[in-house]
Amino acid sequence: MTVYNKEYRELQQIKLAVDCIIFGFNDNKLELLLIHRGFEPEKGKWSLIGGFVGENEDLDKAANRVLYKLSGLEDIYMEQVKAFGKADRDSSGHVVSITYSAMILKSEYNEDQVSNYNAKWFPIEELPELVFDHRDMVESAIRRLRRRVRNFPIAFNLLPAKFTLPQLQMLYEGILNESIDKRNFRRKVLQMKYLVRLEEKDMSESRKGAYFYRFDEALYKVEKNFNL
Amino acid sequence: MTVYNKEYRELQQIKLAVDCIIFGFNDNKLELLLIHRGFEPEKGKWSLIGGFVGENEDLDKAANRVLYKLSGLEDIYMEQVKAFGKADRDSSGHVVSITYSAMILKSEYNEDQVSNYNAKWFPIEELPELVFDHRDMVESAIRRLRRRVRNFPIAFNLLPAKFTLPQLQMLYEGILNESIDKRNFRRKVLQMKYLVRLEEKDMSESRKGAYFYRFDEALYKVEKNFNL
DNA sequence: AAAAATAAGTGTTTTTTATACACTTATTAA
DNA sequence: TTAATAAGTGTATAAAAAACACTTATTTTT
Numbered sequence: 344m345t346v347y348n349k350e351y352r353e354l355q356q357i358k359l360a361v362d363c364i365i366f367g368f369n370d371n372k373l374e375l376l377l378i379h380r381g382f383e384p385e386k387g388k389w390s391l392i393g394g395f396v397g398e399n400e401d402l403d404k405a406a407n408r409v410l411y412k413l414s415g416l417e418d419i420y421m422e423q424v425k426a427f428g429k430a431d432r433d434s435s436g437h438v439v440s441i442t443y444s445a446m447i448l449k450s451e452y453n454e455d456q457v458s459n460y461n462a463k464w465f466p467i468e469e470l471p472e473l474v475f476d477h478r479d480m481v482e483s484a485i486r487r488l489r490r491r492v493r494n495f496p497i498a499f500n501l502l503p504a505k506f507t508l509p510q511l512q513m514l515y516e517g518i519l520n521e522s523i524d525k526r527n528f529r530r531k532v533l534q535m536k537y538l539v540r541l542e543e544k545d546m547s548e549s550r551k552g553a554y555f556y557r558f559d560e561a562l563y564k565v566e567k568n569f570n571l
Numbered sequence: 572m573t574v575y576n577k578e579y580r581e582l583q584q585i586k587l588a589v590d591c592i593i594f595g596f597n598d599n600k601l602e603l604l605l606i607h608r609g610f611e612p613e614k615g616k617w618s619l620i621g622g623f624v625g626e627n628e629d630l631d632k633a634a635n636r637v638l639y640k641l642s643g644l645e646d647i648y649m650e651q652v653k654a655f656g657k658a659d660r661d662s663s664g665h666v667v668s669i670t671y672s673a674m675i676l677k678s679e680y681n682e683d684q685v686s687n688y689n690a691k692w693f694p695i696e697e698l699p700e701l702v703f704d705h706r707d708m709v710e711s712a713i714r715r716l717r718r719r720v721r722n723f724p725i726a727f728n729l730l731p732a733k734f735t736l737p738q739l740q741m742l743y744e745g746i747l748n749e750s751i752d753k754r755n756f757r758r759k760v761l762q763m764k765y766l767v768r769l770e771e772k773d774m775s776e777s778r779k780g781a782y783f784y785r786f787d788e789a790l791y792k793v794e795k796n797f798n799l
Numbered sequence: 800a801a802a803a804a805t806a807a808g809t810g811t812t813t814t815t816t817a818t819a820c821a822c823t824t825a826t827t828a829a
Numbered sequence: 830t831t832a833a834t835a836a837g838t839g840t841a842t843a844a845a846a847a848a849c850a851c852t853t854a855t856t857t858t859t
Contacts, residue, residue, distance in 0.1 A: 357624060359585045359667055396585060399665055402656025426654045426669045428630025437627055439587055441654045441667075509807070526809070527847065549806040550855040570845095737836070754838070755818070777835040778826040 360440040361406045362393035362477070364424065364484035365414065367449040368501040372466040373517045374449075375481065376414070377473070379461035384434050385474040391481070392462070393440065406443040413460050415453035420500045421445045422491075424484045432476045444484045446500035492518050496537075496569050499558045507545045507553035508532060515571060531571055537562035588668040589634045590621035590705065592652065592712035593642065595677040596729040600694040601745045602677075603709065604642070605701070607689035612662050613702040619709070620690070621668065634671040641688050643681035648728045649673045650719075652712045660704045672712045674728035720746050724765075724797050727786045735773045735781035736760060743799060759799055765790035 365376040377389040394409040396402060403421070411417055424442040432438070449464070465471065467485060470478070492498050498514055499506075512528050532538055537559040544552035563569075593604040605617040622637040624630060634649055652670040660666070677692070693699065695713060698706070720726050726742055727734075740756050760766055765787045772780035791797075 355586055355623060356626060357587045358583055359587060395583060396656070396667070398584060399658045401658050402654060402667060405656075423653055425651055426630060428624070428633075428669065430627045430629050439624070439630060439669075441656065507807090524847070524849085525807090526849085529808080530810090546855090550857085551805080551807050551853070552855075553807060735836090752819070753836090754820085757837080758839090774826090778828085779824070779834080779836050780826075781836060 356437065358436065358438045359396045360393050360438050361396060361402065361409055362391040362427075362440050362442050362480055363406060363410050363413075363421070364391060364442060364444045364481055365410070366444065366446045366484075366488065366501065367464055368514055368517060369449055369464065370466075371513045371517050372468070373485075374464040374466050375470065376447075376462055376464055377471070378413070379463065380474055381461065388474045389463075389465075389471045389477075390474045391442075391477045392460075402441060403443075406441075406445075410443075410445055413462065414447060416447055416451070419445050419447055420497060422487075424480070424487055427476055427480060429476070434475070440480075442480045442484060444488060446497065448501060448503060450503065489519055493571055494569055496558060496563060505541065505543070505545075505555040505557055507548070507555055509548070509553050510545075511556070528571070532556075535569065536566060584665065586664065586666045587624045588621050588666050589624060589630065589637055590619040590655075590668050590670050590708060591634060591638050591641075591649070592619060592670055592672045592709055593638070594672065594674045594712075594716065594729065595692055596742055596745060597677055597692065598694075599741045599745050600696070601713075602692040602694050603698065604675075604690055604692055605699070606641070607691065608702055609689065616702045617691075617693075617699045617705075618702045619670075619705045620688075630669060631671075634669075634673075638671075638673055641690060642675060644675055644679070647673050647675055648725065650715075650725075652708070652715055655704055655708060657704070662703070668708075670708045670712060672716060674725065676729065676731060678731065717747055721799055722797055724786060724791060733769065733771070733773075733783040733785055735776070735783055737776070737781050738773075739784070756799070760784075763797065764794060 367374045367376060376392065378392055380386055380388050380390045392409060392413045394405070394412070396405040397408075400408070403423075406421055406423075407417070407419070410419060410421065421443045424444050426439060426441045428439045430437050432440075467481075470481065473481070492515070498511075498518060501514060502510060508529055511532065512523060512525065515528070516523055538556050539559050539562070541555040541557060543555050545555055546552040595602045595604060604620065606620055608614060608616050608618045620637060620641045622633070622640070624633040625636075628636070630651075631649070634651075635645070635647070638647060638649065639645055649671045652672050654667060654669045656667045658665050660668075695709075698709065701709070720743070726739075726746060729742060730738060736757055739760065740751060740753065743756070744751055766784050767787050767790070769783040769785060771783050773783055774780040
């Protein structure tokens with residue numbers, strides 16, 4: 344008795360796609376990159392950045408290819424979120440989509456390339472109407488991000504290599520959508536030895552200036568306890 | 572400029588499957604239901620319970636159908652774990668598989684039906700060699716289970732409707748693979764009002780007898796804080 | 800040159816949560 | 830009757846989280 348039933352394999356016309364939930368941070372708000380859908384069905388709505396998985400292409404690779412094509416960015420930190428598999432989720436047929444979340448530094452991605460795709464950033468509190476079940480996808484990715492950002496040093500992907508503690512705090516406040524006590528926040532940050540203070544200060548945001556810090560990957564590998 | 576590229580859709584020969592990681596609890600150990608693979612490739616190894624997703628079938632439904640076919644069980648608590656999508660993960664072709672974890676009460680499932688499939692329970696510490704990437708699947712499901720079992724009342728799916736606190740504690744010790752202080756454990760349990768003590772005692776395991784408890788779904792909905 | 804304005808930076812106390820730890824009780828079998 | 834067994838119970842300590850307000854460095858304004 345076989346478990347994988349041959350008959351299904353021949354008949355199956357299910358398509359497999361990936362959709363990327365691309366987070367950015369700007370103006371102290373968490374933002375999402377969406378593209379304007381210029382064709383039917385659902386013409387005029389906004390959509391996540393997605394595409395079909397290629398023949399003999401790894402799922403992770405597919406997500407990275409799609410992201411690259413639309414943002415010009417490579418080597419981006421991406422995590423699989425979950426599979427969306429309601430048979431009628433896409434009105435054009437049976438398409439199962441695996442979502443990935445990516446965090447990109449807006450200042451480093453190629454605006455021109457993105458604009459070719461009618462892409463636009465939206466603060467997560469002000470999203471337009473999205474196609475299909477993309478709203479659900481976004482919500483599950485945000486929930487996942489909020490969960491993970493407390494226990495893993497992933498939010499640094501949304502900041503430049505050198506950042507200040509006020510910047511980092513505002514990022515956390517933006518992601519978690521809550522205000523955080525400055526002293527408690529800083530105490531926690533400072534006891535993580537892999538967040539190292541540089542001599543240089545950022546003088547652009549205040550008169551006093553705020554010290555720059557950087558995240559030291561190698562030091563983190565030694566002592567992987569992260570908690571914010 | 573379309574994002575979903577039509578050409579891919581026509582060519583795509585990727586197959587979509589679900590694999591179920593079925594947990595049971597027996598003899599104070601967490602167990603997994605596996606089936607013996609009687610055909611090539613990988614003949615003789617053991618495998619998760621899986622199958623292809625049907626045409627116009629919801630992913631969740633597919634997982635439930637596969638589970639039903641192999642265990643005879645319906646209305647089982649299942650959670651999606653993750654998608655496995657390396658292009659070469661299955662030596663028979665490009666098959667992407669979405670894993671689901673299910674928790675079943677061994678005493679309620681149909682042994683005869685299962686034996687038709689050469690299915691067998693294995694303690695998670697003593698798993699045989701598994702096909703393809705099923706070992707990775709199992710490991711990620713166990714990690715997920717250990718994470719979720721602390722914050723959600725899901726472990727009760729592995730126990731009968733009436734259970735004792737010693738039983739519950741042993742279940743947690745089995746899942747987490749660590750011993751837990753009895754007094755601390757009971758204190759936490761007893762402050763969850765939706766775990767209600769019955770008048771009846773289980774006299775089968777001790778002379779003194781242990782009170783039966785039950786998980787009250789309705790009460791839980793009111794006060795959803797769970798922590799063990 | 801002094802004063803005002805601005806954001807960065809700093810410690811302590813209180814509350815909550817987690818952990819460690821040992822004896823009594825109910826019942827049955829010897 | 831008493832010996833054996835697992836169930837059941839409370840307190841003290843340690844660790845983590847949360848609450849809370851002033852000082853400092855620098856620039857701009859007067």
